[in-house]
Structures are given as C-alpha cells and as structure tokens.
Amino acid sequence: MSFKIAIIGAGSVGFTKKLFTDILCVPEFRDIEFALTDLSEHNLGMIKAILDRIVEANGLPTRVTATTDRRKALEGARYIISCVRVGGLEAYADDIRIPLKYGIDQCVGDTICAGGILYGQRNIPVILDFCRDIREVADTNAKFLNYANPMAMNTWAAIEYGKVDTVGLCHGVQHGAEQIAEVLGAKSRYELDYVCSGINHQTWFIDLRLNGRKVGKDELVAAFEAHPVYSRQEKLRIDVLKRFGVYSTESNGHLSEYLPWYRKRPDEITRWIDMSDWIHGETGGYLRYSTETRNWFETEYPQFLEAASKPIDPTKRSNEHASHILEALETNRVYRGHFNVRNEGIITNLPQDAIIESPGFVDRFGINMAAGITLPEACAATCISSINVQRMSVHAAISGDIDLLKLAVLHDPLVGAVSTPEEVWQMVDEMVVAQAAWLPQYAHAVPAAKERLSKSTVKTREWAGAARRNVRSIEELRAEKAALKQAG
Structure with missing residues (x-):
C-alpha cells in the first residue's frame, strides 16, 4: 500500500513519534509517506531527524517530509492528523493565570471551564483553515483525525462548519x-x-x-x-x-x-x-507538566535521538486509536474503539447536534457507530450541561460574538459555581485582550474590552491557586529520575 498521511502540529515531538511507530507496526504500511507540518521549523527539524533515524534503523522504504507550508503537506493526503495547540504554552499560561484572579482553580483547562473555552476560541478558526485546505488540496475522500483539545469543540466545528469527514480521538x-x-x-x-x-x-x-x-x-x-x-x-x-x-x-x-x-x-x-x-x-x-516536558526534551534531545535507533517492536504498539483505524480502513481487519462523532441518534438522551464519544467498529466501510445507547440520567444531565457550553462556545468562535462567548463562560458548571456575572464579564474581557494575537475573530471587540477594563470596579486577586507547584528545573528532573532509577 502507498498513501500519504499528513500530521499537523508534528512539532509535538513525543506524540508524533508514538503515532509514527504505531502506524509502522502495520506491515502493509511500510511504503507510505508521512508529511509533517508545524509552525516551528526547529521542532520540525528535531522530529524529522528522529523519524528518519527510525526509518533507517528498521530498513524501511517509508518516506518522511517536513515543511512549514501546510498546504504542501496536505496535497494528496488520504489521512490528516491534527495535534495542534494554538498559542502554545504562552496562551495556555493565561488560560490558567487569569481565571485564578477570579477564584477559578483549574487543573488542566483544555476541555471546558474558562481555559478550555478560550482554548477553543483560539483553535476553531485554525481548524477551519485546515478544513478549507483539506477540501481544496487533499485526497477527495480524505479523513481528518483530530487529537487536539478541546476535542468536542474542535470536532464540532470541523464537521458543522468545516464540512470535512472528521473523527475525534482520545485515550x-x-x-x-x-x-x-x-x-x-x-x-x-x-x-x-x-x-x-x-x-x-x-x-x-x-x-x-x-x-x-x-x-x-x-x-x-x-x-x-x-x-x-x-x-x-x-x-x-x-x-x-x-x-x-x-x-x-x-x-x-x-x-x-x-x-x-x-x-x-x-x-x-x-x-x-x-x-x-x-x-x-x-x-x-498540566501547564507545569507541559513546561517541564518541553524543557526536558530540548535538553535531552541527543538521548531521544539515540533511542530512535532501536527496532520497532509491534508488541509495544500503543492503544492510541489512529493506527488501528487506518489499519481497519485499509485492510478490513475490524477494529472496535470509542470515537468522537456527531450524535444523530447514537445516544438517545443527548442532543442530536452534540459531539459524543461512544463505541464503534471500523472496517472498509468506515466508522460504524453502535446506536441506541441511553445514559444513566445523572450522566446525561452532567453531559448536557457541558454540551450547552460547547455549543455556545463553537458558535461564538465562528461569529466572533464576545457577548455569546461571555454567556458560554457564564454557563460553565465550575465558573458558575465560583464567579458572579460581573466577574465573568470582566474575566472574558481580560482573556480576550491578553490573547488577542490568537483571536482574529474578536479583533473588532478588543478596543471596547480594553475600555471596559480601564473603568472596571470588579475586584480581583493575585492567587496561585489552592494546590500549585513550581516548574522544576532540568537539574531537579535529572535528580528525581536518578533517584527513581536507584530506588527501582
């Protein structure tokens, strides 16, 4: 078999390596092409060197290309995998820092809550750019596999507005x-x-x-x-x-x-x-962990490159869905997994337009979902609260309607438990102003938001949170790793 897989956000080095080795565990996939694309030439160079080393060590005919030109990477691609984080750690830090000023303490902040909603506002315009390029230059029947959070919002936008065959994947x-x-x-x-x-x-x-x-x-x-x-x-x-x-x-x-x-x-x-x-x-x-991981990878890169010289071991293939879906679609070896798709009757007591995650089977005919599932009432109620937030967030991201964005944040379960409407209105203004570089759809709203912030009487506080830890240095990480090795 010979086809092309494009990976957008391939500079997510560890995850890209995992997807790559998983896919090459399928014997029929030895002769495919991987096209890597990312905004960072530096990260692209690192991951391409690692993947080239894997190909060489295993004597494979697999081709690996890398470019910052996304459309070039997508040309003719049968499968497109996205693992992007728009705004990187800089914007992510604001997703955590600013809500803390208003008493909202998040652990991850990438799904809903204040951080996850703003993360979606940054990602969705970019997701729609991906979809446009997929429609225009990728294979006619291309499938978009989205790994990027906020999963439901990104997948919702790609299906409803991007008009691309999309499935969301998580572990x-x-x-x-x-x-x-x-x-x-x-x-x-x-x-x-x-x-x-x-x-x-x-x-x-x-x-x-x-x-x-x-x-x-x-x-x-x-x-x-x-x-x-x-x-x-x-x-x-x-x-x-x-x-x-x-x-x-x-x-x-x-x-x-x-x-x-x-x-x-x-x-x-x-x-x-x-x-x-x-x-x-x-x-x-997760912000601390992501920062430490980035720092660790940059410093320990020679060791990561050396490790890439080992033979691929199919028995260590991960349980990430992507390679198994591709194998089922291409070889008809049936795979059962849990996939993020539009509901449309799959779960009886959730809204039809929602992006749900539920069991399905994959073969040459595609992803075939098991329909007619009914959730316990408490589970459905909790899911519906989040779905309502997701729907408003997606529509706000598409329209650039800052008032709808504020309503989405106001209806978030944790935000609503902690903050008043006045606090939410100011918090969203502050987050939109801080992240304006990644929120082009709100450019028209930024001047008025700045004006409101200059006159605000809502009190905030500088708070690290209830359970914050400092980012560890490379030296501290090395010492901890050595201690664990000695103890083991």
Whole structure:
C-alpha cells in the first residue's frame, strides 16, 4: 500500500513519534509517506531527524517530509492528523493565570471551564483553515483525525462548519479501562469488556463485564477503595462512582473541573485531590507538566535521538486509536474503539447536534457507530450541561460574538459555581485582550474590552491557586529520575 498521511502540529515531538511507530507496526504500511507540518521549523527539524533515524534503523522504504507550508503537506493526503495547540504554552499560561484572579482553580483547562473555552476560541478558526485546505488540496475522500483539545469543540466545528469527514480521538477510555481491569484483578485488559459512552472527557462505563460476568457498582466501589494507590489518587472519581453508580473515564484532576461541586472552594479542592502527580488535581498541573516536558526534551534531545535507533517492536504498539483505524480502513481487519462523532441518534438522551464519544467498529466501510445507547440520567444531565457550553462556545468562535462567548463562560458548571456575572464579564474581557494575537475573530471587540477594563470596579486577586507547584528545573528532573532509577 502507498498513501500519504499528513500530521499537523508534528512539532509535538513525543506524540508524533508514538503515532509514527504505531502506524509502522502495520506491515502493509511500510511504503507510505508521512508529511509533517508545524509552525516551528526547529521542532520540525528535531522530529524529522528522529523519524528518519527510525526509518533507517528498521530498513524501511517509508518516506518522511517536513515543511512549514501546510498546504504542501496536505496535497494528496488520504489521512490528516491534527495535534495542534494554538498559542502554545504562552496562551495556555493565561488560560490558567487569569481565571485564578477570579477564584477559578483549574487543573488542566483544555476541555471546558474558562481555559478550555478560550482554548477553543483560539483553535476553531485554525481548524477551519485546515478544513478549507483539506477540501481544496487533499485526497477527495480524505479523513481528518483530530487529537487536539478541546476535542468536542474542535470536532464540532470541523464537521458543522468545516464540512470535512472528521473523527475525534482520545485515550481516556483506554486508560480508565486499564484502571478497572487492575482493581478487579484481571490478568490482562483483554479479560475486561465494556461499553463506555458520553462526551469526550465525560464518558461513562455503563456496562462492565469481567470474563463475561457483569460487574456492578458495589463491587467496583469496593475494588477501588481497597486499591492502595487509586483509593488515594482518585478520591473524587470514586465519590462520583458512589453517587452516579458508574465510573468516569477521566482522571481525578480532569473530572474535578467539569463539575460544579469539588473545586468551588480552596478547602474543598485540597480535600479531594492528590498531589502525587499533576493529573490528580494540582492547580495548573498540566501547564507545569507541559513546561517541564518541553524543557526536558530540548535538553535531552541527543538521548531521544539515540533511542530512535532501536527496532520497532509491534508488541509495544500503543492503544492510541489512529493506527488501528487506518489499519481497519485499509485492510478490513475490524477494529472496535470509542470515537468522537456527531450524535444523530447514537445516544438517545443527548442532543442530536452534540459531539459524543461512544463505541464503534471500523472496517472498509468506515466508522460504524453502535446506536441506541441511553445514559444513566445523572450522566446525561452532567453531559448536557457541558454540551450547552460547547455549543455556545463553537458558535461564538465562528461569529466572533464576545457577548455569546461571555454567556458560554457564564454557563460553565465550575465558573458558575465560583464567579458572579460581573466577574465573568470582566474575566472574558481580560482573556480576550491578553490573547488577542490568537483571536482574529474578536479583533473588532478588543478596543471596547480594553475600555471596559480601564473603568472596571470588579475586584480581583493575585492567587496561585489552592494546590500549585513550581516548574522544576532540568537539574531537579535529572535528580528525581536518578533517584527513581536507584530506588527501582
């Protein structure tokens, strides 16, 4: 087989390498072309050198090209994979910093809440640019695989406004299933069967079978509470399991910021989170992790390049969906996964226009979703709150309507639990002004926002958050890694 895959945002070096090696685990894909594109020539150079080393070490005919010219990379591509972060860490820092001034403490801030909504405002115009280029220069039947957050908003915009065949992909379901398999004592993840459905980052394990036996709520609660690690790291997630009756795919930190109950007061935040790793609820945890990872990669690049000389091991193929979807579409080897698509009857008690995440099967005929799923009422209610925010956010991003953007933020569950309407109006003005360079659709609204900010009487505070950690230096990371190696 010979076809072309374009990766937009390929400067996300670690993730691009994972996708690349996963895809080359499929024997039929040895002779394909990867076209890498990114705004950063520096990052493109690093990732191309790594991928070229992999190709050379494995004696493959695979072709790798790299260019900052996106349209050139997309020309004739059958598959386009996006893993972009518009605005980079600079804009992301404002997604965390500015809401903290108004009492909104986020762990990740990339899905909904104040940070996730503004992230969507930056990404959606760019996603539509991608879609235009795909329609104009890519293969006629090109498929767009979106890995970029905010997943639901980006996928919603690409389907409704970009008019491109799009599927959103995430790994939350797989990670949740691995946890469940572990606490239930499964010898491998293949002993666990499940139906997981909802919306991205709010997906629910509504049916669990261990070796064919149905697993109920009480058994699952007892298993998590008995686990020596998860009982401490996933306190909030276990609490939701007890109250809702089903387990969420999302980590303690992710889940905490989609709900109005657990991060509304500083003392409540520290009660429910765990500081052993950022993903369990640390304030701005993913921002810190992303900053450290970038710094670490820049410094340790020679070691990453050296590691690329090892043979590809198909037994270590990851559970990221992309390679498995491509394999199913091209070879007809059927793959079952969980995919983000437009609802249209798949989940009976969620809005038809929503982007849902639910089970489906892939073969030569495409992605075929299992329809007619009904969520437990509490799960549906929680999802619908987020869907309403997502819908307004997408429409605001398309129209550049700053008033609609403010209403979207106002209706966010955590924002609404913490902030007054006056605070939300000022916060959005402040975020739009700070991020104006990445928000062209709001250029007309920036002067008035600046004027309102100059006259504002809404009080703010400089607050690091309830559970903030400083970014560690390269030396600290090296020392920690050496200590873990010695202890292991």
